[in-house]
Amino acid sequence: MNAQDLTLNIALNLGRISRWAMEGKKARIEQFILDTNLYITELDKIPKSERFNKTFNAFKGKFDKLKSNIQLNEIWAEDVLTWANILTHRSKLANQE
Numbered sequence: 001m002n003a004q005d006l007t008l009n010i011a012l013n014l015g016r017i018s019r020w021a022m023e024g025k026k027a028r029i030e031q032f033i034l035d036t037n038l039y040i041t042e043l044d045k046i047p048k049s050e051r052f053n054k055t056f057n058a059f060k061g062k063f064d065k066l067k068s069n070i071q072l073n074e075i076w077a078e079d080v081l082t083w084a085n086i087l088t089h090r091s092k093l094a095n096q097e
Helices: 003-023 026-045 050-068 074-093
Strands: none
Touching (some): 003 050, 003 074, 026 050
16 A cells, blocks of 8 residues: 555544544444554555655654543544544645655
């Protein structure tokens, strides 16, 4: 997979994680956090554009905080969903130019 595809997979997982936070499904959240970590690890290894790297590094820092403190509430879910939207829009910049 290329950087754009991996970024979109991460964004899709974040959307699901956000929804499950509102539904109180912590086990599903934990499962998809593991899957998302795998995508992040893959994306870390491949070339990405410099413009996208700034967003990706900011996301990784925030994701580390979110996954270490899973909350089944609207604020946490909104934070996750915000990153899903950011990554979806920025995915077009992910592939190295």
